[in-house]
Amino acid sequence: MQLTFWGAARQVTGSTYLLELADGFKILVDCGADFTRDAYNGKNPTTLYRGNSSILPFDPTEINLVILTHAHLDHSGHIPLLIREGYEGQVLCTPPTFDLCKLLLMDSARLHRRKYNSLVGTHKKQPKVPRELLNSLMAGMFLEHHVEESFERFVTIQYNQRFKIKKGVHLTFIQTGHLLGAANVLLEIEEDGVWKKIGFSGDIGRYNYPLLQDPDSFPEVDYLICESTYGARYHEDEGDPADHLEKVIQETCVDRPGRLVIPAFSIGRTQAILYTLNRLYAERGFAPVKVFADSPLAVQSTRVYEKYHRYLNKEAQGFYEDNEALFDFESLHIIESAKESNELKNHFEPCIIISSSGMISGGRVEQHVKNNIGNPYATILMIGYAADGTIGRELLDGAKILKFNNLELPVAADIRRTDIFSGHGDLDDLVQFVQQQKPQKVKKVFLVHGDLPSMVSFQATLQMIGYQNVETPAKGEMFEL
Numbered sequence: 001m002q003l004t005f006w007g008a009a010r011q012v013t014g015s016t017y018l019l020e021l022a023d024g025f026k027i028l029v030d031c032g033a034d035f036t037r038d039a040y041n042g043k044n045p046t047t048l049y050r051g052n053s054s055i056l057p058f059d060p061t062e063i064n065l066v067i068l069t070h071a072h073l074d075h076s077g078h079i080p081l082l083i084r085e086g087y088e089g090q091v092l093c094t095p096p097t098f099d100l101c102k103l104l105l106m107d108s109a110r111l112h113r114r115k116y117n118s119l120v121g122t123h124k125k126q127p128k129v130p131r132e133l134l135n136s137l138m139a140g141m142f143l144e145h146h147v148e149e150s151f152e153r154f155v156t157i158q159y160n161q162r163f164k165i166k167k168g169v170h171l172t173f174i175q176t177g178h179l180l181g182a183a184n185v186l187l188e189i190e191e192d193g194v195w196k197k198i199g200f201s202g203d204i205g206r207y208n209y210p211l212l213q214d215p216d217s218f219p220e221v222d223y224l225i226c227e228s229t230y231g232a233r234y235h236e237d238e239g240d241p242a243d244h245l246e247k248v249i250q251e252t253c254v255d256r257p258g259r260l261v262i263p264a265f266s267i268g269r270t271q272a273i274l275y276t277l278n279r280l281y282a283e284r285g286f287a288p289v290k291v292f293a294d295s296p297l298a299v300q301s302t303r304v305y306e307k308y309h310r311y312l313n314k315e316a317q318g319f320y321e322d323n324e325a326l327f328d329f330e331s332l333h334i335i336e337s338a339k340e341s342n343e344l345k346n347h348f349e350p351c352i353i354i355s356s357s358g359m360i361s362g363g364r365v366e367q368h369v370k371n372n373i374g375n376p377y378a379t380i381l382m383i384g385y386a387a388d389g390t391i392g393r394e395l396l397d398g399a400k401i402l403k404f405n406n407l408e409l410p411v412a413a414d415i416r417r418t419d420i421f422s423g424h425g426d427l428d429d430l431v432q433f434v435q436q437q438k439p440q441k442v443k444k445v446f447l448v449h450g451d452l453p454s455m456v457s458f459q460a461t462l463q464m465i466g467y468q469n470v471e472t473p474a475k476g477e478m479f480e481l
Ligand SMILES: [Zn+2]
Pocket: 070, 072, 178, 179, 203
């Protein structure tokens, strides 16, 4: 069989791996949005099969099956494009992944819809931009009906169930922390009477993360495809996230009564913070500071976390049983409408505002940062990665002035960072994941989902502990397994 790396190849986003079996059966593991390529805005798609009207490098009508590790868009975000371009098969994932995908993919479709409407204008037959350019700009876009159509293809499978895809092809999802529903994938495939095992890490989670179970152990395989986001780094902040958050709130909202703005991704991080706050208030008697959760998507995904509370760690399950809720506490105010969000600038009491996007690149948080950046009594707490070109990146790099359209605002607010809520395992966790394989037995380890310097460093680390066959595949590179 052959494995081709079509994404997350020497880059962090765009996870897409194509496995072609000897009998021609084609399995795609993940089909994620590639934010590096999408940044081209459709002007320069590297396409191999359909000219400028597609950004997919293969013909979706030839794919037989999609397996999805988890809901994050860099793993799932191109599934509606597959459907749009004729894919007729199923998408296999865990039940929570399906529910979170419904939210994330529909949210993407709405963003695409806005862009589409601005390109087309009011007359569909006479779009504002020339038809050929429109087709090229639309190449990476999908609309609501494509997403609805993709939902009909999802089939959910529980963790640890050995699922027979067809004769001689079995799939098992293994719990990996990182995000509700996230899984490592184990494929067992028989070819010419020989069984081969292939493992895909998806994204590897952390131990002792709020809400989520620790990653389960992963069996021995012949080939391992392993993420390497933190292949060259250790987390700086360790310990109990509740202790960390308590200290920050004490300093920023109590000792110096001010506002704490936390830019957070709507799915995963926001729930981790809300749950940690809930515990702080419920178990430690910490004087409640008002909390505003301002993101419609966060509110919906919070409901998904409660629906699947049995998938969470023991502590969270116990908390749910005692309190009948994970995220409901008296000082929490959920904000749904844009009007209410705007009115927050008139709230002068100390408070915590949790809003997306996590990198401060669009989303309601941009307004909150704009309203508070000049306030020396405000703190902005960055809790995740921020890509180049985002406001989050500028703040992390120590910008003294922020530009909002024509407005230049001096940065007077206190800018802090912590990686205690990062959903990715660090170098120790990645090494621990790989070390479940015996160096003399695993035939090859492929590193994916990391920038090249992280991969090269991780490759060297693995070689030092005995793994000699470690590859860092380039995009489009194909290997015989
Ligand atoms: Zn992820």
